[in-house]
Amino acid sequence: MSTSRANAPYHHGNLRNALxxxxxxxxxxxxxxxxxxxxxxxxxxxxxxxxYRHFDSRAALLEALAVTGFQRFTRAMDEVAASGPADLAxxxxxxxxxxxxxxxxxxxxxxxxxxxxxxRPGLRMASDAAFATLRHVIGGxxxxxxxxxxxxxxxVHGLAVLLLDGQIALQAGEDIEALVxxxxxxxPVAP
Amino acid sequence: MSTSRANAPYHHGNLRNALxxxxxxxxxxxxxxxxxxxxxxxxxxxxxxxxYRHFDSRAALLEALAVTGFQRFTRAMDEVAASGPADLAxxxxxxxxxxxxxxxxxxxxxxxxxxxxxxRPGLRMASDAAFATLRHVIGGxxxxxxxxxxxxxxxVHGLAVLLLDGQIALQAGEDIEALVxxxxxxxPVAP
DNA sequence: ACCTGAACACCGTTCAAGT
DNA sequence: ACCTGAACACCGTTCAAGT
Numbered sequence: 575m576s577t578s579r580a581n582a583p584y585h586h587g588n589l590r591n592a593l594x595x596x597x598x599x600x601x602x603x604x605x606x607x608x609x610x611x612x613x614x615x616x617x618x619x620x621x622x623x624x625x626y627r628h629f630d631s632r633a634a635l636l637e638a639l640a641v642t643g644f645q646r647f648t649r650a651m652d653e654v655a656a657s658g659p660a661d662l663a664x665x666x667x668x669x670x671x672x673x674x675x676x677x678x679x680x681x682x683x684x685x686x687x688x689x690x691x692x693x694r695p696g697l698r699m700a701s702d703a704a705f706a707t708l709r710h711v712i713g714g715x716x717x718x719x720x721x722x723x724x725x726x727x728x729x730v731h732g733l734a735v736l737l738l739d740g741q742i743a744l745q746a747g748e749d750i751e752a753l754v755x756x757x758x759x760x761x762p763v764a765p
Numbered sequence: 766m767s768t769s770r771a772n773a774p775y776h777h778g779n780l781r782n783a784l785x786x787x788x789x790x791x792x793x794x795x796x797x798x799x800x801x802x803x804x805x806x807x808x809x810x811x812x813x814x815x816x817y818r819h820f821d822s823r824a825a826l827l828e829a830l831a832v833t834g835f836q837r838f839t840r841a842m843d844e845v846a847a848s849g850p851a852d853l854a855x856x857x858x859x860x861x862x863x864x865x866x867x868x869x870x871x872x873x874x875x876x877x878x879x880x881x882x883x884x885r886p887g888l889r890m891a892s893d894a895a896f897a898t899l900r901h902v903i904g905g906x907x908x909x910x911x912x913x914x915x916x917x918x919x920x921v922h923g924l925a926v927l928l929l930d931g932q933i934a935l936q937a938g939e940d941i942e943a944l945v946x947x948x949x950x951x952x953p954v955a956p
Numbered sequence: 957a958c959c960t961g962a963a964c965a966c967c968g969t970t971c972a973a974g975t
Numbered sequence: 976a977c978c979t980g981a982a983c984a985c986c987g988t989t990c991a992a993g994t
């Protein structure tokens with residue numbers, strides 16, 4: 575619990591994980607731009623240079639965060655699929671959007687073009703793995719071919735992004751989860 | 766044409782516009798993170814402090830860029846609508862996605878959460894204006910109410926974002942414009 | 957093997973001073 | 976009114992040195 579550096583041991587022991595945990599908290603609170611390596615080191619109670627023993631650069635740290643994001647995302651998708659819902663595609667779509675809403679900054683980081691530019695293989699692999707299962711399920715479920723599958727994916731992803739960006743204003747008394755369900759299932763809202 | 770600073774006049778005369786023009790070029794070439802105020806000043810041939818006569822901060826400069834982005838976007842939408850296409854909603858959707866592909870970094874900046882956080886009124890107004898017309902046309906055209914309109918918007922926006930992020934891989938010999946058309950119109954691709 | 961402390965080359969931003 | 980030059984408080988990153 576001590577994040578002060580006064581009585582900290584010289585060797586942290588678990589610094590890599592401590593950095594990632596603290597980074598996730600800062601990320602969701604401050605956004606990606608607010609996640610500085612020096613701030614992070616300070617938060618964990620370690621010198622500014624210490625993180626470089628575990629990550630090559632700030633970009634490498636961000637990539638590690640995005641990879642864990644994709645892993646969590648994959649797990650969430652696998653869990654819905656395994657629970658055997660009546661309408662599999664809709665259930666996955668809903669989970670997709672709710673994941674984005676519950677992991678706002680992380681979700682954005684997963685799709686960050688700046689990270690993608692670096693061509694880091696870990697990110698690519700994690701992303702491919704996540705969407706491979708998703709593509710498989712949606713494609714198989716719809717049985718309407720590539721265009722329909724991409725359209726379904728685009729609708730779900732677009733809904734997530736527009737909600738994250740605050741572009742879709744909720745109406746008075748409107749429940750966001752009900753709205754998501756309605757849009758994902760593409761049917762009029764409310765009874 | 767001279768961007769060297771040796772024989773530059775003390776007063777630039779049109780610095781604000783010169784900064785915005787140069788910023789757009791750098792933005793599309795380097796991405797948002799690569800657009801530094803000092804680099805920008807250098808590119809225009811002016812001192813590092815000069816931009817502050819025209820923009821309060823780097824964020825204010827980015828906001829101005831995003832606002833011009835929304836204005837261009839609005840104009841593109843108005844032009845399609847005015848051209849009276851057979852399927853208005855599809856034509857606008859297609860224009861939406863192509864605008865994103867032709868103004869990649871600018872499009873992302875328009876939806877940047879970091880900018881949105883600052884609650885700058887100019888950005889809000891430009892964004893509201895752009896989507897007011899869009900919402901009106903799509904909502905009116907579909908005549909299926911709010912959920913269908915939001916679903917259509919989400920599909921188009923999601924397609925734009927996924928294409929920008931390189932998440933949708935083109936198949937061998939596949940034309941991106943044909944794919945966009947097919948997905949926006951939600952029909953199988955090719956004859 | 958892992959971490960510190962001091963340094964380096966940058967930033968965005970401020971402010972007195974120049975024209 | 977608009978711009979410069981020098982300064983300030985920061986960054987990310989490197990590297991010798993410490994344990």
